[in-house]
Every structure is written in structure tokens, then in C-alpha cells.
Amino acid sequence: MKKKLNIIFIALCVATAFAQAQTPATVPYSCNFENETENANWTLENGTESNKWNIGTATQNGGSKGLYISYDAKYEFSREPWDNSYVYAYRTITFDEIGEYVIDFDWKAGGFLNYNYARVFLVPNSITITAGMSKAVDYGLAGHAFFETPTPEGWITIDGQYHSQINWDTKTETVNILNKGNYNLVLFWKNIATSSYGTNQPIAVDNISIKKATSTATENISSTALKNAVAYYNLIGQKLSKEPTNGVYIIVYDNGTTEKVIK
Numbered sequence: 001m002k003k004k005l006n007i008i009f010i011a012l013c014v015a016t017a018f019a020q021a022q023t024p025a026t027v028p029y030s031c032n033f034e035n036e037t038e039n040a041n042w043t044l045e046n047g048t049e050s051n052k053w054n055i056g057t058a059t060q061n062g063g064s065k066g067l068y069i070s071y072d073a074k075y076e077f078s079r080e081p082w083d084n085s086y087v088y089a090y091r092t093i094t095f096d097e098i099g100e101y102v103i104d105f106d107w108k109a110g111g112f113l114n115y116n117y118a119r120v121f122l123v124p125n126s127i128t129i130t131a132g133m134s135k136a137v138d139y140g141l142a143g144h145a146f147f148e149t150p151t152p153e154g155w156i157t158i159d160g161q162y163h164s165q166i167n168w169d170t171k172t173e174t175v176n177i178l179n180k181g182n183y184n185l186v187l188f189w190k191n192i193a194t195s196s197y198g199t200n201q202p203i204a205v206d207n208i209s210i211k212k213a214t215s216t217a218t219e220n221i222s223s224t225a226l227k228n229a230v231a232y233y234n235l236i237g238q239k240l241s242k243e244p245t246n247g248v249y250i251i252v253y254d255n256g257t258t259e260k261v262i263k
């Protein structure tokens with residue numbers, strides 16, 4: 001019995017070692033993929049999928065390197081459209097205060113609406129992310145049609161689908177962190193084998209930055225917006241049983257976005 005327990009213990013240690021491979025980054029965070037030490041902290045969860053995340057020199061928006069999808073080990077900025085691929089790249093970030101943060105990054109992508117595209121999330125570090133995992137961010141959730149893109153519980157979505165933007169653009173989004181702790185900034189690429197829709201250009205990302213937002217709040221929130229509210233929180237991240245009658249609080253909407261309001 002003792003031997004068996006030792007084996008289990010060793011297995012747990014190995015699993016833990018892999019899970020803690022990254023050194024969490026702190027905010028403010030910036031990454032232009034030019035620093036090899038920082039690059040090594042990114043997890044490229046490619047599994048055996050053919051279209052893979054890669055940090056390399058095939059494309060970038062400054063310096064010599066960027067983060068992008070490439071087919072197999074060719075390290076070119078292109079994809080194989082006839083393969084299924086559901087792959088993730090992520091970096092663990094420590095958010096040591098609740099509140100609003102501004103995330104921005106440069107991106108360009110081919111692909112096609114609903115078929116071949118990227119999504120971007122902040123995901124609590126406690127959730128395991130595995131290559132090939134698609135249902136949570138793609139289809140298969142009860143009540144959702146094939147092409148809808150529901151956001152799994154606990155995942156914070158950073159806008160919608162990323163595709164059909166051939167030239168470099170900059171995305172800026174504000175997110176509200178309701179529970180402090182470690183989150184993974186997750187980039188997801190989806191490739192469906194049944195469609196060659198869109199160009200063979202996949203997605204590339206460069207110049208990521210995360211910083212604390214200058215605090216802002218909405219006054220006189222509209223009744224239309226409140227119809228889509230699914231939860232309310234106070235400013236220290238505690239869930240409230242109902243909407244407050246006055247004060248400053250945070251609304252969570254059914255599409256996963258949040259808004260701080262003054263009433």
C-alpha cells in the first residue's frame with residue numbers, strides 16, 4: 001500500500017509541477033514577445049492539433065517576434081483549413097485588486113465568421129485548459145445553436161470572434177475583475193475541417209498590455225440594460241442577493257460583460 005501511495009504522491013507532484021510551470025506576471029503587464037524569459041512563461045496548449053500556436057519570427061508588429069498560429073512545425077504564418085484544431089495560448093497574470101483593468105493588444109486574422117476565428121478570455125487559474133477542448137467556448141452547451149459562442153461560467157470574454165482583419169489593428173477592452181487572484185489571459189483559435197471559408201491567414205498577436213483602469217462608473221443606467229442583468233456585486237466582489245436601491249455597485253450581464261453603476 002505504501003508503494004502505491006508513493007506512486008500517487010509522485011504523480012501528484014509531477015502534475016503540480018506542470019500546472020505551476022509559469023511564473024505569474026503582475027499588473028501592469030506588457031509583452032512584445034521579444035524577451036525570451038517572458039516568452040518561456042507562455043503556455044502553448046497545442047496537443048496533437050495540426051494548427052498550432054507558436055512564438056516566432058514569421059510575423060510581428062514590431063521587433064522580430066510575435067505570437068501566431070502556424071501549421072505543424074513549419075513556423076509559417078498560415079493554417080491548414082481542412083483540419084480541426086482547437087488550440088490555446090495563455091499567460092498567467094496576478095490581479096491583486098478587484099476592479100477595472102484595460103487590456104489592449106495588436107492583432108490580425110483571416111478566417112471566417114463562425115467557422116475559423118480566435119476568441120480571447122480571462123479565465124480563473126483554477127480552470128484547466130486543454131487543447132482540443134472546444135465545447136466550452138464553441139458549441140454543445142444546452143440551449144445554444146452550433147454557431148453561437150457562449151461563454152463558459154467564470155470565463156471573462158474579451159469581445160467576440162476575431163477574424164477577417166488582414167492588417168494589424170489594436171483591440172482595447174475594459175474588464176471588471178470581481179475576485180482577485182490569478183487568471184490566465186487565454187487566446188483560443190478554432191479551425192473547422194468542414195470549411196475552407198476565409199483566407200488561410202490565421203491569427204497573430206503582438207504588444208499585449210494590461211493595466212489598472214482609471215475608475216469610471218455609469219450614472220442613470222437604462223431599464224433596457226437592466227433587463228439583461230444576471231447578477232449584482234458590491235465593490236469588494238461580494239455577490240448581492242438583489243439589485244441595490246442606491247450606491248455604487250457592479251452589474252453582470254448575460255453576455256458576460258460587467259458595468260459599474262452609480263444609483
Ligand SMILES: [Ca+2]
Binds near residue numbers: 034
Ligand atoms: Ca514583437
